[in-house]
Amino acid sequence: MCIELMLNATNLLLVAFSKMHNSIACTTNQQSLLGIEGQLFVFFIMVVAAAEVSVGLAIIVLIYRNTHSVDINFLNRLKN
Amino acid sequence: MAATQIIFWFLSVLALVSALMVILSKSPVYSVLWLIALFFAISGHYILLNAQFLAIVNMIVYAGAIMVLFLFVIMLMNLNNETEPQKNLWIQLTGAISGGCLLMLLISLIKQATEIHGKRLIFENGTIGLIENLGKSLFNEFVIPFEISSVLFLSAMVGAVVIGKK
Missing domain, CATH: 1.20.5 (Single alpha-helices involved in coiled-coils or other helix-helix interfaces)
Structure with a gap:
């Protein structure tokens, strides 16, 4: 969940900077599309986060099924 | 104070409080619920920044899909304080100190960045969102x-x- 928190902080930062970049251009040209890359980047971050969460939660469920705990210190051997 | 400013401060306080509660709450289910509140606050910020599409996508994908997945997995595992081993105090203290160092570094970097000095966000215009x-x-x-x-x-x-x- 903390990973989601950090990804959202990054997303908010990217949107704010893209908006800042765009507001400067908008003073001369109202229809300017400068800074649209930031918002598309946020979109791709969301895509990667969704993929990562699905795989990560599947791994956590597998760990829980094997050890009946989510403490990863039980898995310090890789073998057995 | 203008209406946008009041909304901005309200959303910022809501986002910070719920982000802190995500980390500090003992039960993972409460943590997920606070995270949903955080996502709504961030969606409000996106709307303020004229990024309407991202606001809707954030609400649908994060608050709708990812958080439900989290909630299902946490409820499936039935975690509680007795069965889970807790981290000891020194590890928590070390984590807090190193995280605080990173926070100080980021704040000082933002204060030094000359690229953003004197620049302003204009909320009402722009069509990129x-x-x-x-x-x-x-x-x-x-x-x-x-x-x-x-x-x-x-x-x-x-x-x-x-x-x-x-």
Whole structure:
């Protein structure tokens, strides 16, 4: 969940900077599309986060099924 | 104080409080619920920044899909304080100190950055957040990353099914 928190902080930062970049251009040209890359980047971050969460939660469920705990210190051997 | 300013401060306080509660709450279920509140606050920020499409996508994808998945998995595992081993105090203290160092570093970097001094956000204008402009840009310049992300989704789906079937 903390990973989601950090990804959202990054997303908010990217949107704010893209908006800042765009507001400067908008003073001369109202229809300017400068800074649209930031918002598309946020979109791709969301895509990667969704993929990562699905795989990560599947791994956590597998760990829980094997050890009946989510403490990863039980898995310090890789073998057995 | 203008209305946008009041909304901005309200959303910022809500986002900070709920982000702190995500980390500090003992039960993972409460943590997930605070995270949903955080996502709504961030969606409000996106609307203030004229990024309407991202606000809606954030609400649907994060608060709707990812958080439900989290909630299902946490409720499936039935975690509680007795069965889970707790981290000891020194590890928590070390984590807090190192995280605080990173926070200080970031704040000092933002204070030194000359690129953003004197620049202002103008809330009302700009059309880059509209779905028309985003879609045109996505399917013209960014069409290859878009298709690659669909392959990424497919591989994530296959991976989750393979891991879950074991």
